[in-house]
Amino acid sequence: MDDAALKEAITRILKDDVFVDIIRDQVRAAVDSAVAARDEEIEALKEELAETRAQLNGLEQYSRRLCLDVSGIPETPNEDTDRLVMDTARLAGVDVSKTDIDRSHRVGAVKPGRPRTLLVRFVSYAKREAFYGARRQLRQPRSFEGSTVTTAVASKVFVTDNLTRENQHILYRARQFRKEGKLFAAWSDVGKLKVRLRENGPTTVIRTMTDLQKLVNSAAERRKPQAPMETDGDGFRRVTRGNKSSAK
Known part of the structure; x- marks a missing residue:
């Protein structure tokens, strides 16, 4: 096949909608895969940075133990x-x-x-x-x-x-949560930040603001009222799924 014939064949292929769709889907999949890999790498780096910051803050706080x-x-x-x-x-x-x-x-x-x-x-x-x-x-x-x-x-x-600036900020936020009724108590113990969600409940050590926010969010999720259980006329529990329901 000479150059002219090859050029004409390629031109016909590029005008084929099916071929264009295939190429577009392949390019889109490749881009999506690359973006997902990049996002995973960025997330891993963020977690590593957060852990490093927590460790440095812990070392600084330990230096203030006296x-x-x-x-x-x-x-x-x-x-x-x-x-x-x-x-x-x-x-x-x-x-x-x-x-x-x-x-x-x-x-x-x-x-x-x-x-x-x-x-x-x-x-x-x-x-x-x-x-x-x-x-x-x-x-x-x-x-x-x-x-x-x-x-x-x-x-x-x-x-x-004597708390680090980071720990001062975390403890201040924890005490705000306490005032809002989301925590029962928040305090420091030789530089370790501790909270209790409820009276006589377990004590949790908080290292970062993320730890604190996750704990409060988890407690709030558990406090959400459960949906009332429905029953049919015969007393069987009715499970609702979207707009459909079934008796069990």
């Missing part, structure tokens, strides 16, 4: 933050000395009329836990002479875990 946030203590020029921590701890019934404190300082932006949070890092985990465990005693502080923190101030002081 730290506590103390909020509500008035801020003054040239203050001795170590002394403020020691006196606050003593008001809660815990003996904390200078040697127990690695470092302490204020954190956050200065806002008129609002004292910044005091961050303290302890030398030992045991001392950190002793102060944290006695934090509720500050509601009824034990006064002593020479304290730089008054009992009136101490009764309004809050001692909390």
